[in-house]
Amino acid sequence: MIVVTAATGQLGRRVVEGLLERVPAGQIVAAVRSPEKAADLAARGVLVREADYDRPETLKGAFGAGDVVLLISSDLVGGRLPQHVAVVDAAVEAGVARIAYTSLLHADTATVSIAPEHKATEEHIRASGLPFTFLRNGWYSxxxxxxxxxxxxxxxxxxxxxxxxxASATRDDYAAAAVAVLTGEGHENHENTVYELSGxxxxxxxxxxxxxxxxxxxxxxxxxxxxxxxxxxxxxxxxxxxxxxxxxxxxxxxxxxxxxxATGELRRLIGRPTxxxxxxxxxxxxxx
Ligand SMILES: NC(=O)c1ccc[n+]([C@@H]2O[C@H](COP(=O)([O-])OP(=O)(O)OC[C@H]3O[C@@H](n4cnc5c(N)ncnc54)[C@H](OP(=O)(O)O)[C@@H]3O)[C@@H](O)[C@H]2O)c1
Incomplete structure (x- = not known):
């Protein structure tokens, strides 16, 4: 299964739409804080599971062994590290195959206020031992x-x-990159890879x-x-x-x-100009 957290957000919805073009709906899970907001996705055959970053008890059932998970960073700037840690820990416990995370362009060296939470989340994912893909998203246009x-x-x-x-790009561009790394197979499985994504x-x-x-x-x-x-x-x-x-x-x-x-990595990943x-x-x- 391919699991997308925050799938009812602006980026998450675009990722699910992109996945629906590539894989059967029954292989996609929308893991969301409010399942009722995903009723339209459920009607199209997407599995909907509750996954509230603030309620670890909901995260236990959100992931399964062998899943590929996209953790979309929370919008609770300043309070999101414990939320992300809870998601990663639940993913480890479930035995997921890989976790992709929407980080920040040059998260390890950036000095902007939002960088430390992304850097710390990346560090927690690396320490977890899970195979990972970091989508270091640059600015949204x-x-x-x-x-x-x-x-x-x-x-x-x-x-x-x-x-x-x-070097901005649109949510559609970044969503397409997420779809590419979630559906990659064989040599293109994007495991333990860091992408610096920008327009x-x-x-x-x-x-x-x-x-x-x-x-x-x-x-x-x-x-x-x-x-x-x-x-x-x-x-x-x-x-x-x-x-x-x-x-x-x-x-x-x-x-x-x-x-x-402007790294060119987003263009390469999505196979078209940003x-x-x-x-x-x-x-x-x-x-x-
Ligand atoms: N690189 C950039 O320029 C840039 C710009 C803006 C945001 N971002 C980051 O990218 C993320 C996605 O962007 P976006 O445009 O999709 O933002 P968005 O539309 O505001 O979506 C945020 C998502 O986070 C979910 N969420 C918040 N708290 C949660 C919780 N406790 N448990 C589970 N889900 C929770 C929301 O759930 P609901 O649907 O239930 O509300 C929503 O789906 C943002 O959260 C932020 O970290 C980056």
Missing amino acids: ENHAAAIAQGAATGSIFGSAGEGRV DLAWSLPELAAEVSAVAGRPVSYQDLPVEDYERLLAEAGLAPELAAAYAGFDVAIAKGEIGD TPLRDTVAALLGDA
Whole structure:
């Protein structure tokens, strides 16, 4: 069986859809916090099991011997290490064949705030002795949806990333990579392999503004701010203080080049180019 955790999330749903194109529905398990949210998948023949990262008792029945498991990282930033550890420990106990984990681009060296939990999860998986595949996902292009909408509406995009570059790809691209490593066989079984996944082309925020301008048909400029000013702007726009700090921190990481590495590994894994930024901007602005 191929088991996908968090299968009712945005990435998880895309992974299940990709799997359904390759393997019979009866070989796919959606392991989810709320089984009722996966009723549509159950109706299509996907097996649905309860798997709440916060309730280890549900994780015991979520995996079986010989399963290939995709652990999709939790969205509980700052509290997800114990959740991931619980999933890995349950997978070991069940005797799964391999675990794939959605980590972060260069998780072992990145300094961005979300890196330590990914690095520690990877270390726990290595120490568990399970065969593993690390999908070190770079930035989602969709992370910039709010900036893209704001640029189209007001003509300005704000940030503090300077000329730093982002090698982003879409959730569809990363989901396709997960499908490739979950279904790989023979020499392509992806065992004990680390993939540094990112978009084919890195772009800067001024270039993002130019893309938005081209799609929206109006001048759009990028306004670079000192990081404290950008954080304050985000807070004034309604973001909780810790989120405003986290988002401003992401721009610092972009400025340092931490998510600008266009490795080409995602393109190789999925056998096609990653989705161009222009297509994502057009889709988000409803022009696709
Ligand atoms: N690389 C990037 O740029 C980037 C950007 C955003 C997120 N991420 C990471 O990638 C992950 C997947 O992204 P996404 O877009 O699919 O996020 P998402 O749509 O917010 O999905 C998060 C998923 O985590 C599940 N989840 C949360 N707490 C759980 C728990 N206690 N037990 C079981 N499942 C739990 C949610 O379950 P429900 O469906 O029941 O709510 C949901 O399915 C995120 O969780 C985050 O770690 C990366």
